Amino acid sequence: MSTQDSLFDVAGPRARRRIRIATLVSLLVIAAVAALVVLRFAQAGQLAADRWAEFTQGPYLLFLLAGLGNTAVAAAASAVLALPLGLLLALGRLSKGGILRRVCTVWIECFRSVPLLLVVYIFVSGLPQYGINPDIFWKLVIPITLCSSAVMAEIFRAGITALPSGQAEAGLSIGLSGGQVTRAIVLPQAIRIVVPSMVAQLVVLVKDTTLGYAVSYPELMKTSNNLTAYTNHLIQTYLIIAAVYVVTNVLISHFARWLESRFSGRSARLGRSAVGAGIG
Amino acid sequence: MDQLFTTYLGDLLAGLWMTVRLTAVAFAGSLVLGTVVAAFRVSPVAPLRALGRFYVELFVNIPLISLLVVVTFGLPDVGVTFDLFTCAAISMVLLGAAFTCEAIRSGVNAVPVGQVEAGRAVGLDFFGVLRHVLFPQAFRSVVQPIVNVFIGILLSSSLAGVIGVKDLTLQVSEINNKAALGLTTYLLAAFAYIVIALLAGGLGSRLEQRLKVLR
Secondary structure, three states: OOOOOOOOOOOHHHHOOOOOOHHHHHHHHHHHHHHHHHHHHHHOOOOOOHHHHHOOOOOHHHHHHHHHHHHHHHHEEEEEHHHHHHHHHHHHHHHHOOOHHHHHHHHHHHHHHHHHHHHHHHHHHHHHHOOOOHHHHHHHHHHHHHHHHHHHHHHHHHHHHHHHHHHHHHHOOOOOOOOHHHHHHHHHHHHHHHHHHHHHHHHHHHHHHHHHHHHHOOHHHHHHHHHHHHHHOOOHHHHHHHHHHHHHHHHHHHHHHHHHHHEEEEEEEHHHOOOOOOOO | HHHHHHHHHHHHHHHHHHHHHHHHHHHHHHHHHHHHHHHHHOOHHHHHHHHHHHHHHHHHOOOOOHHHHHHHHHHHHHOOOOOOHHHHHHHHHHHHHHHHHHHHHHHHHHOOOHHHHHHOOOOHHHHHHHHHHHHHEEEEEHHHHHHHHHHHHHHHHHHHHHHHOOOOOHHHHHHHHOOOOOOHHHHHHHHHHHHHHHHHHHHHHHHHHHHHHOO
């Protein structure tokens, strides 16, 4: 039982009546608002079947699917690059070496506090001034990797510090070296703890790839933008694309929650608050 | 470099001011709406609870750019138009509120159940429990998550540039399209973001210290 549940008494007869009335009223209000929205769409002629029909046609769907594929590729590439980088940064930040620790700390704190779009712009129009001009795919993936590695480092660090210190001490006391303790005792347990949070972090990566819209990398958002230039059905396209993103991300976060319940126990304590909110 | 300070300093400062304004408006709005949604999520009225859950699931998972585009370029199709700043602020508040709601809920749930039960056992009513037991403790554990939401909103304000709101990031990008100034402007902007984020973080830690009780 959680704290928020134990706040309320079991409702008595009068409270139950009040709750029933409130239920009815709130249902009516919700229905009225929904009806208003639908009415508004209908009045503007946006519900006309031909404006939505194109999303059942093969060529349009293939076009958008290609965009979704590019989204997946960019997100996956960023994840593959950011995970090891994040782990190294976390280990660096937790290490005893003075300079290494400071460098990693500054790196993490800086990339956590800089907007991804600014880093993307650095790669798009800043670095080319110095002759560094990678493919547009990398101009999106490298900034995402840099920024999310900082967040992942913090997740790894939270996972490592969540381990009882007796684990590492036991390893040291049977004569393992520091590196051996990290490899054989700390990391296997810490990684188990952070797996759900890492999967949840994929949601942020998928969201981050929408910046392809700003740099013209043809992921789902940019693709839908290109599609509207052709069909002119703006609100339909953008609503459907938004729904695709929401469904994708809901699936990912449900998977993360399922993992969390399987690894139950320590992982739950990390929660979402251990790291910055992934708004964006 | 000289060119930066003679010609473009005004643009940079205007961008910074826009970023600060947008962040402040969106953060304030998120706090208000997020509290309402959090109240919905714990209310005994089932449809409101469902609405709250739906709201959070929806807006935690939607990318901000996608929402910005719907609000800015989609809504005019159904005859609803706002100016760009309002579009950006609305989108950011909608998203920020979902994250604020989760932060508040995690803060409330961080208070051990026994605390609330003890409060009720000594005869406090619902509001008594809230005032004397729950809120003082929840505030403390909610500070850091709320600071995280603030920083998230600050960083996400850069996306408003995508729909043409001239915030710091867009100004920097436009300055560099007009005059190649190398990395200087980018680093200046990055520095500004980092300073604001650090200030918020520091303020949060001090507030947390102030509210801390020794057990």
